[in-house]
Amino acid sequence: MVTKKIIAHLQQDPIMEKVIQTTPPLPEISGGEVYPYLVRSITSQQLSVKAAATIHGRFLDLFEEKYPHPEILSELDTEVLRSVGLSYQKAAYVKNVAQYFLENQDESWDKLTDGEIIQKLTTIKGVGKWTVEMVLMFALKRPDVFPIDDLGIRQAMIELYDVQLEKKALYQKLEEIAAPWGPYRTIACRYLWHWKG
Structure with missing residues (x-):
């Protein structure tokens, strides 16, 4: 606020x-969860707002409840992800994010500093510092990024x-x-x- x-x-x-x-x-x-915010950031990178919304919408249509649960996303075939408009690289990156969150389900982001979160999430191939800073600002609502x-x-x-x-x-x-x-x-x-x- x-x-x-x-x-x-x-x-x-x-x-x-x-x-x-x-x-x-x-x-x-409004804030939100780190995982879906990261996935959306990757699906939307380097696209116009309209194109990003269209592709992300198609991406979400692949999932029941329109939520890309990590266990489902990590198992999806790359060609299925490509069919909704993701590049090979973005398809690999969203699967990397899903795999990270499968392996780190108990992460308590509120207990970590901004620097610690940047350090952890940038270990995911395809997730850079800027993307994590956007997560800090808009998903976690951190005040000093x-x-x-x-x-x-x-x-x-x-x-x-x-x-x-x-x-x-x-x-x-x-x-x-x-x-x-x-x-x-x-x-x-x-x-x-x-x-x-």
Whole structure:
């Protein structure tokens, strides 16, 4: 929930204050389970919103209750997954996610730090740091995630803060700019995405 306290904290940064003032209120995040969120992230990667929704819908139609239970997904033939529009690579990746969750059913995400979750989930082939950061932000509703590898976040910050650096120096500067937003960097990033459009 975006509270007045969080907004007041973020508005201590004058540029973020302007972003917040010119951006409609952020919608609430409903949160959810890590496993289906990861599967959806993979099925939707590098697709338009419309194409992603279509393919993910077809994917879910493969399962009773429209839920890709790990034990069923891990056993599905790759060609069946391909028939709903997944590439060979994405088919392999969603099966990797299913296998991981079959082997790690008792994982208690609430007891782990953001860093520990990133470390665990990026061991799954096909799941990168950015994907896990999105899980942290939107499935687990963690408040202080800064996905510096997100192109939209970088572009918004470069434009708003007039950053004229590249590579390592750019990343260091963006981290420096975002540091005061803590412990609410997730909310700050959501404002940046909405501002960027």
